[in-house]
Amino acid sequence: MGTSFNTALESLRTTRVWKSIFRRGPAITNRTRSLAVFGNLFLHWLPVKVREKSLRVRAAYYLGSLSLLLFITLVVTGVLLMFYYHPATPKAYYDMKDLRFVVSNGVFVRNVHRVGAHLLVLLVFWHMFHVFYRGGYKPPHEFNWVVGIILLLLTLFLSYTGYLLPWDQLAFWAVTVGTNIISAAPVIGSEVRFVALGGHIVGENTLLRFYVLHVVILPLLAFLFIGVHLWRVRKDGGLTVGSKDDDGQN
Amino acid sequence: MMDKTKIESGFSSDAKKEPRRIVFITRNTSANVKDERERKVMSCPHLLVREAIVFEVLIIAMVLVALIWDAPLEQLANPLLTPNPAKAPWYFLGLQELLHFFPPFVAGFLIPTLVVIALSVIPYFNVNVEGKPLWSEQASKRFGIVLWVVVALLIVLVVVDAWTIIVPTVLVAGLLVASYLSKATTGRMGALRAKPLSWWIMTWFIATVLCLTVVGTFFRGPGWSWVWPWGTHAA
Numbered sequence: 001m002g003t004s005f006n007t008a009l010e011s012l013r014t015t016r017v018w019k020s021i022f023r024r025g026p027a028i029t030n031r032t033r034s035l036a037v038f039g040n041l042f043l044h045w046l047p048v049k050v051r052e053k054s055l056r057v058r059a060a061y062y063l064g065s066l067s068l069l070l071f072i073t074l075v076v077t078g079v080l081l082m083f084y085y086h087p088a089t090p091k092a093y094y095d096m097k098d099l100r101f102v103v104s105n106g107v108f109v110r111n112v113h114r115v116g117a118h119l120l121v122l123l124v125f126w127h128m129f130h131v132f133y134r135g136g137y138k139p140p141h142e143f144n145w146v147v148g149i150i151l152l153l154l155t156l157f158l159s160y161t162g163y164l165l166p167w168d169q170l171a172f173w174a175v176t177v178g179t180n181i182i183s184a185a186p187v188i189g190s191e192v193r194f195v196a197l198g199g200h201i202v203g204e205n206t207l208l209r210f211y212v213l214h215v216v217i218l219p220l221l222a223f224l225f226i227g228v229h230l231w232r233v234r235k236d237g238g239l240t241v242g243s244k245d246d247d248g249q250n
Numbered sequence: 251m252m253d254k255t256k257i258e259s260g261f262s263s264d265a266k267k268e269p270r271r272i273v274f275i276t277r278n279t280s281a282n283v284k285d286e287r288e289r290k291v292m293s294c295p296h297l298l299v300r301e302a303i304v305f306e307v308l309i310i311a312m313v314l315v316a317l318i319w320d321a322p323l324e325q326l327a328n329p330l331l332t333p334n335p336a337k338a339p340w341y342f343l344g345l346q347e348l349l350h351f352f353p354p355f356v357a358g359f360l361i362p363t364l365v366v367i368a369l370s371v372i373p374y375f376n377v378n379v380e381g382k383p384l385w386s387e388q389a390s391k392r393f394g395i396v397l398w399v400v401v402a403l404l405i406v407l408v409v410v411d412a413w414t415i416i417v418p419t420v421l422v423a424g425l426l427v428a429s430y431l432s433k434a435t436t437g438r439m440g441a442l443r444a445k446p447l448s449w450w451i452m453t454w455f456i457a458t459v460l461c462l463t464v465v466g467t468f469f470r471g472p473g474w475s476w477v478w479p480w481g482t483h484a485a
Contacts, residue, residue, distance in 0.1 A: 172327035184358035
């Protein structure tokens with residue numbers, strides 16, 4: 001059966017429709033394999049060829065790739081959650097209850113979103129520390145390291161703004177504690193806090209502001225900087241492989 | 251075909267001030283350009299297949315966790331009912347733990363700002379681009395300086411009673427002193443002796459952040475007092 005499936009797939013790849021969609025026939029020659037990467041909108045930020053060493057698991061533990069996948073998963077589950085969510089008090093909280101007791105698989109989608117968000121924060125930190133220990137910030141990768149720091153901050157802000165949205169005690173007091181810290185900033189601390197909260201305490205204005213930040217502004221910024229980050233990885237010559245990699249060790 | 255024996259030119263006169271992508275020639279090695287001879291493979295399929303496998307493993311793991319573990323949902327938000335302790339999300343609990351020891355300006359503004367700035371400028375300090383070990387030259391003088399810095403830091407931490415920072419600091423400093431005293435060139439201690447200063451600073455930073463976050467998350471209860479994760483209060 002496997003053979004007939006393969007035969008069917010191969011004949012499909014030679015059809016005119018397949019070629020019109022993918023701009024090439026089957027990827028069986030190095031030319032068509034190159035085309036598969038740089039002729040594809042979603043893959044063209046990858047290099048056509050990669051160093052064999054950079055494919056080793058310990059070169060990066062796929063932490064960057066995993067972070068990207070988690071971001072995509074969070075966008076997908078986040079959009080699904082948006083269909084059932086109203087950024088208003090106390091409706092937001094009752095929407096959480098509906099997700100658990102009324103919406104089919106609602107609690108599952110929320111769980112994936114929550115797990116993914118925590119995991120993304122963890123992975124982004126791990127990614128940064130791993131890149132540091134590999135010396136991945138060294139020239140010509142300096143600027144991409146800075147882009148990475150921006151992405152780390154965006155990840156933290158995304159996670160933090162999302163933390164408020166369930167509008168339960170956990171969310172409310174976590175954000176109250178966190179935003180109280182902003183007041184510690186000199187001169188403009190309390191003003192910045194006022195703008196962030198839309199008032200002097202966490203309330204319905206805060207929920208709306210955090211919602212807009214969480215679903216529009218921060219994801220767009222993250223998307224932009226992820227694009228720059230991935231493009232720069234290729235432009236700066238791929239992953240950093242250390243001198244120890246030459247002998248097959250490390 | 252390119253001539254593989256030809257070494258690419260383009261070295262700047264002062265590589266420390268103006269680093270280019272050059273080959274670092276460490277001692278006792280020859281200047282052969284290895285970059286040309288590195289084996290390369292096509293991204294399609296070698297990279298794409300690996301990425302696909304990694305993605306599938308992650309998705310399966312996430313689905314399993316999501317099926318078993320429900321996201322928490324407490325009572326409706328109530329500004330009049332303050333939980334004790336009120337905790338920030340776990341990734342900010344290190345900062346909240348700092349607030350316990352330092353005034354809000356220091357813990358809530360100065361330290362996080364300095365950390366972000368320090369992380370951002372890491373690649374722009376071209377000191378020790380080659381990653382020379384800390385003890386490779388002027389070892390006794392450097393050891394003296396490091397010891398003074400560590401002792402000064404510990405005195406400040408003891409004054410503010412910040413023992414959740416003292417513990418990781420003492421651990422990393424202990425390893426640092428051991429690596430100085432040791433004469434090993436192989437094994438774990440040998441590897442430790444080969445680490446540059448930046449490695450030690452980052453390792454201390456990570457150890458401290460980990461300790462603060464873990465204590466803040468699992469070991470802090472009402473009034474930010476010490477509790478055990480299994481629910482009994484410390485005396």
